[in-house]
Amino acid sequence: MKIWIFQGNPIRFDVDSYLLDNKEITWSMRQKYLVSDVQIGDEVFIWRSDGDEKGSGGIVARAKILSLPQVYVNDEDSSKYWYEDVKEPYLAIELVVLEVEVENPLKRLDLLQHELLHDLPILKIKNNTNYLLDEQLGEVLLEEWNRHIQLSQSNKSTVLSIPAASTIDIIERYEIHAFPNPRSYNFSNLVTFRKKGGAMRALYKVVDTFIMDVRKGVVESKIEQFSNDVQNRIRKYVYERSNDFGFERSEYQFWILQFEKSLPHEPRSIQTYSSHVYYMYEDLVSGEKNVGISSNQITNSEEDHIVNFDKVISEIEIAPIQETEKKQVIKSRIGQSSFKKVLLAREKKCKLCGVVDEAFLIASHIKPWSVSNNEERLDVNNGLLLCPNHDALFDKGFISFLENGETVVSDRLDMNTMQFMNVQSTMKVNLSEGQREYMKWHYVHIFNES
Numbered sequence: 001m002k003i004w005i006f007q008g009n010p011i012r013f014d015v016d017s018y019l020l021d022n023k024e025i026t027w028s029m030r031q032k033y034l035v036s037d038v039q040i041g042d043e044v045f046i047w048r049s050d051g052d053e054k055g056s057g058g059i060v061a062r063a064k065i066l067s068l069p070q071v072y073v074n075d076e077d078s079s080k081y082w083y084e085d086v087k088e089p090y091l092a093i094e095l096v097v098l099e100v101e102v103e104n105p106l107k108r109l110d111l112l113q114h115e116l117l118h119d120l121p122i123l124k125i126k127n128n129t130n131y132l133l134d135e136q137l138g139e140v141l142l143e144e145w146n147r148h149i150q151l152s153q154s155n156k157s158t159v160l161s162i163p164a165a166s167t168i169d170i171i172e173r174y175e176i177h178a179f180p181n182p183r184s185y186n187f188s189n190l191v192t193f194r195k196k197g198g199a200m201r202a203l204y205k206v207v208d209t210f211i212m213d214v215r216k217g218v219v220e221s222k223i224e225q226f227s228n229d230v231q232n233r234i235r236k237y238v239y240e241r242s243n244d245f246g247f248e249r250s251e252y253q254f255w256i257l258q259f260e261k262s263l264p265h266e267p268r269s270i271q272t273y274s275s276h277v278y279y280m281y282e283d284l285v286s287g288e289k290n291v292g293i294s295s296n297q298i299t300n301s302e303e304d305h306i307v308n309f310d311k312v313i314s315e316i317e318i319a320p321i322q323e324t325e326k327k328q329v330i331k332s333r334i335g336q337s338s339f340k341k342v343l344l345a346r347e348k349k350c351k352l353c354g355v356v357d358e359a360f361l362i363a364s365h366i367k368p369w370s371v372s373n374n375e376e377r378l379d380v381n382n383g384l385l386l387c388p389n390h391d392a393l394f395d396k397g398f399i400s401f402l403e404n405g406e407t408v409v410s411d412r413l414d415m416n417t418m419q420f421m422n423v424q425s426t427m428k429v430n431l432s433e434g435q436r437e438y439m440k441w442h443y444v445h446i447f448n449e450s
């Protein structure tokens with residue numbers, strides 16, 4: 001599979017609408033010397049040039065090639081996207097659009113800063129339509145795009161909603177939110193806070209985060225990186241909170257907020273939630289007073305899971321049994337059932353081999369239960385769904401995964417066993433941002449190279 005960049009000029013035709021309206025598109029093939037390189041199935045990044053808006057240029061979509069280059073004449077459907085009359089037949093390729101992100105492209109200016117991608121041919125020769133990338137650059141670009149689009153799309157659609165009750169005033173006054181670290185929030189670009197009763201009155205962007213031990217007040221070295229305004233807000237927040245309801249633990253994660261949008265209609269859900277939930281951005285700004293939480297199944301079962309976990313823990317903490325026994329009881333009551341349920345909602349099959357039968361899937365902790373703290377034990381990111389073979393290998397440190405998802409296999413595993421157990425070092429898995437952190441730990445502490 002080859003990777004290409006095809007460029008379009010928004011002055012000549014409406015690149016954005018064309019990509020948003022159509023699943024199948026046609027792109028001209030002007031670099032004749034590349035015609036014989038085109039293969040069906042090749043990947044194409046669609047690049048929208050600056051046009052009138054300087055600095056706006058970059059990749060706005062990813063597509064796949066459906067046809068070899070052929071002579072094409074604009075029909076009515078495609079003509080409406082053109083700002084000029086194109087009557088002549090031209091050589092073109094059909095593509096299927098896989099992902100579109102016209103509002104937040106992977107920008108030329110950012111690619112210029114990238115240690116490898118600044119070598120992209122389109123950054124050197126600006127006016128071609130078709131660029132063929134060499135293999136390494138293509139793969140790096142694909143990775144960079146995946147990261148970009150994941151971040152951009154997850155942040156656009158969901159808003160993290162945090163119950164703040166009586167603390168909402170201090171949060172909104174200083175535009176600072178602090179909570180004990182770690183916590184199982186998924187980081188979200190947009191956040192809102194719920195008053196008592198569940199109403200929300202504003203949306204905030206999270207512009208920066210840092211972790212600080214607050215036992216002795218503000219640690220100046222932790223905040224000196226910020227503007228004077230932000231520093232002052234942090235100081236006042238910590239001062240006021242210390243005098244008010246205080247900090248119940250030592251290490252806190254701070255989110256620096258920036259006012260984004262007020263919600264004068266104060267939307268809320270009919271049901272009240274005691275934990276954080278996610279809403280769809282569109283729902284919150286729709287003007288409707290009653291809004292449902294995001295239908296995202298993962299969120300719901302994660303909520304159940306956390307509530308359930310807290311309940312079991314508190315029951316067992318007060319039970320008249322030995323400390324060591326407590327751990328076992330907690331583990332057996334929570335370890336599999338609800339943790340697995342949550343993981344199944346996410347993954348549905350063995351990460352490595354694709355076994356799908358739930359009866360044969362084991363929900364493993366990446367960082368083992370025995371050395372995890374309570375937060376880590378219930379953190380879904382610390383979970384991995386594996387079949388019994390792969391679970392055993394992972395658990396005993398015969399295999400682990402690198403940050404990019406590549407499988408590493410211990411030298412202790414001979415070729416026969418590897419074949420029998422269906423393991424190859426060429427296997428690759430997708431790890432979420434959260435899983436990567438735990439996986440680093442597994443690689444360092446559990447994986448046994450030789």
Ligand SMILES: [Zn+2]
Binds near residue numbers: 351386387
């Ligand atoms: Zn497996």
